[in-house]
Amino acid sequence: MTELLDLDEVGGRVERTELPGGLRVLTETMPGVLSATLGIWVGVGSRDEGPAVAGASHFLEHLLFKGTATRSALDIATAMDAVGGEMNAFTAKEHTCYYANVLASDLPLAVALLSDLVTEACNTAADLESERTVVLEEIAMRDDEPSDAVHDLFSETLFGDTPLGRSVLGTVESIEGLTREDVHGWYRDRYAMPSVVVTAAGRVEHQQLLDLVGAAFGQRLSGDARPAPLRLGEPAPARPARPAGLISRRTEQTHLLLGTPSMGRLDERRYAASILDAAVGGGMSSRLFQEIREKRGLVYSVGSSLTHYAGSGSFSVYAGCSKKRVPEVLRLIREELARVTAEGLDAREVARSKGQLKGGLVLGLEDTGSRMSRLGKSELSYGEYLPVREVLGRLDGVDEDQVRAVAAELFAQDMCLAVVGPYRESDLDRL
Structure with missing residues (x-):
């Protein structure tokens, strides 16, 4: 049918x-x-x-x-x-x-x-x-x-x-x-x-x-086999497997990711989490970009990312900078995440992040490849197709309290740090 x-x-x-x-x-x-x-x-x-x-x-x-x-x-x-x-x-x-x-x-x-x-x-x-x-x-x-x-x-x-x-x-x-x-x-x-x-x-x-x-x-195409069931996956771990990971290498820049487990892709809080991600590190107006690059010029690239899998996911912040600036960059990232945890986002930030996500979603569907991909991921990952207007409506339905609740849960968890740069294992505790 x-x-x-x-x-x-x-x-x-x-x-x-x-x-x-x-x-x-x-x-x-x-x-x-x-x-x-x-x-x-x-x-x-x-x-x-x-x-x-x-x-x-x-x-x-x-x-x-x-x-x-x-x-x-x-x-x-x-x-x-x-x-x-x-x-x-x-x-x-x-x-x-x-x-x-x-x-x-x-x-x-x-x-x-x-x-x-x-x-x-x-x-x-x-x-x-x-x-x-x-x-x-x-x-x-x-x-x-x-x-x-x-x-x-x-x-x-x-x-x-x-x-x-x-x-x-x-x-x-x-x-x-x-x-x-x-x-x-x-x-x-x-x-x-x-x-x-x-x-x-x-x-x-x-x-x-x-x-x-x-x-x-x-x-x-014969027989009465049913489609494979929707993948549910294991729930997100309570804490990272280990606090830090290092690839020791002589590089001009240190590349680092600081992050924590997050919710799976079927969790309804994912809309609030995406708004939080956009405000914290999703663009040039985001808190991390403004604080670390625009005001202080410490990095070329800094931003956050939210990844969803079946049952689990991750939130992370990426930055690349010279070795001598790493401690300050990490301090500023942690301070900003703590500030969002304590205070949440104001109404203007939430509205701006909604506009960023909604515009990005619609503009991202201007070509046939992105629409084909959306169909495939909807069927395999969600087991349903959500019309674009419904996704836009769900983003519109998120308020500041929902974003604050997600921030309090995500950023209060244990975090882990991944580093590629000129370090030894003994340096990780200090970082």
Whole structure:
């Protein structure tokens, strides 16, 4: 059965159909554009991995582009380049997405290519060995970029040796240890239809995509399997796994993240938390930016971030500065968080943050890719599609007392510190 989920000037026409076998198809029709973005989502990510296969989901994402039963890697690349399209993929903690952006007239090609990757990849031993080197180079590239490395270090410091604490990329040791049986077995077991969602946005018609998907997935769309249940996840930890983490490196800047556990993505307080995040460190008018960069010129970059997973999440503040300024920057961050905890935000700050979030949400939906992504994340992460106007309404419904309550809970918790820079372990207590 096809459901009409949204039809207005903000959200466009959104339709959803659940096919036999548990596969779900969602479209958002945007008549004013000439392109379409297609995504095939699989509800598996690094959070599903044990230590022995850490990085398998991301490794597999790479490997699927190496060829299928009927197409070589060159065939796949040539077909997409010939129509001026773009095809890529990404792996996250809780899902993997393969996507293509094409002219609307080339949507059949995009469906054929992406569905072939997801259902008919060969994952040969030879391809595994060549791509292993590529993934190891990606890990090395992450390690060479301190501002990237500190984020993985923060996750490890906050969540410990758990799936949420481990990097999506895996480790050098885990990647070197993965066999063809490990990766292909992961593909065979995890890429089943109940875990797959197909989304498209742009100049698309829902029935057209249903026809294309039906032809591409064929016999896999059989049986009465239900979609995979919504991932609930473990609740947020009561405190960080450890107080501090360090990657000692000779860098010109020290990169640091100070943060704490936060609520999961289904928690209704997430709207108040997002307003708090925007006011504290979400833009050039935020408290941290004004206090640390504009007034004192201590940093080039400073800001906060709120991340939600199933059942858990994190709030963190990032800053990059010279080693001699680190103590003062950390002091100012802590003082500002303490001030917000004690006093909350005033009405003007709350109103400004609402406007920032609402404007960012609507402006972020100006292209087909962002709308396609919103459909996929809504289905896999929330189990429902919230029209844009409803999200705007929920943000409008937040008041100062709700923001103050979230601040008091978040910032009163134990915090942890992740540091990449020229330090020794003995320096961490002082920081």
